[in-house]
Amino acid sequence: MSKNAVRTLAALAVLAPIAALAPPALADGTSAENGGGRAVTLHAQLDPFKVNKVTGHGTAQVRLDGNEAHVKMQVSGLLAGAPHAQHFHIAAKGVCPPDSAAKVRNGKRFLNTTDGVPFYGTIGTSLTTTGDTSPDSGLAVDRFPVGPDYGYERTIALSDAAAQSLRAGTGVVVVHGIDYNNNGKYDDNLGPSDLDPKLPAEATNPALCGPLKKSAAGPVHGGQGGSQLASSSTPGTTTAVMGTGATLLAGAGGALLLRRRASRRS
Numbered sequence: 001m002s003k004n005a006v007r008t009l010a011a012l013a014v015l016a017p018i019a020a021l022a023p024p025a026l027a028d029g030t031s032a033e034n035g036g037g038r039a040v041t042l043h044a045q046l047d048p049f050k051v052n053k054v055t056g057h058g059t060a061q062v063r064l065d066g067n068e069a070h071v072k073m074q075v076s077g078l079l080a081g082a083p084h085a086q087h088f089h090i091a092a093k094g095v096c097p098p099d100s101a102a103k104v105r106n107g108k109r110f111l112n113t114t115d116g117v118p119f120y121g122t123i124g125t126s127l128t129t130t131g132d133t134s135p136d137s138g139l140a141v142d143r144f145p146v147g148p149d150y151g152y153e154r155t156i157a158l159s160d161a162a163a164q165s166l167r168a169g170t171g172v173v174v175v176h177g178i179d180y181n182n183n184g185k186y187d188d189n190l191g192p193s194d195l196d197p198k199l200p201a202e203a204t205n206p207a208l209c210g211p212l213k214k215s216a217a218g219p220v221h222g223g224q225g226g227s228q229l230a231s232s233s234t235p236g237t238t239t240a241v242m243g244t245g246a247t248l249l250a251g252a253g254g255a256l257l258l259r260r261r262a263s264r265r266s
């Protein structure tokens with residue numbers, strides 16, 4: 001861990017108790033602006049897109065209070081050593097696309113991000129590990145978790161549009177990045193990405209998807225079985241936990257990251 005990271009963590013640790021004492025005014029104000037948004041807990045089961053040759057799984061939980069979302073995810077079985085963009089997609093049908101939404105391109109049948117937009121909508125929130133979480137960071141590949149397995153936890157201030165969509169039941173968690181030809185890296189076998197032609201389609205095609213649904217009242221249980229999720233995460237602070245691969249990737253350029261060889265783990 002870099003000195004800066006340590007310093008940041010130390011600062012967060014100091015600020016956390018203060019934040020814990022401070023928020024009522026902010027929370028109330030935010031709730032009032034958002035239609036009196038009562039705190040709600042949402043869950044998503046993240047299932048793989050088989051048409052994209054994905055076999056991983058995951059879960060996501062969101063505690064939404066006003067516009068503040070405390071997000072927890074556990075993901076497993078994705079491409080190792082590769083960054084996985086992840087978002088709340090919003091304001092469409094609130095469902096994951098069926099395999100029949102996939103199209104044939106370059107002689108291969110697969111689902112790209114655009115194919116799914118009529119179902120899950122466009123990006124409302126980028127579930128990055130640090131920094132900006134707006135749609136502008138949708139492809140900030142140096143700030144997303146790294147596969148194959150990871151835990152993710154972060155408290156995020158959602159846009160009004162995203163908060164409203166999640167409350168309306170049209171929020172969908174989508175995790176991107178596939179290995180269609182199973183060669184251990186993002187490559188160009190599917191052609192360029194529909195989102196950024198400088199990236200390979202494998203890097204941005206949807207891997208896992210799950211609609212966020214309101215759960216029955218009751219306590220939220222933390223991520224189960226995740227080895228990479230910090231056990232010391234403090235409610236109210238911003239924490240993001242990445243896999244070991246993230247250390248290797250930190251500081252390098254995005255496109256380079258996607259083209260570098262995946263780790264030799266298989």
Ligand SMILES: [Cu+2]
Nearest residue numbers: 086087123174
């Ligand atoms: Cu997405």
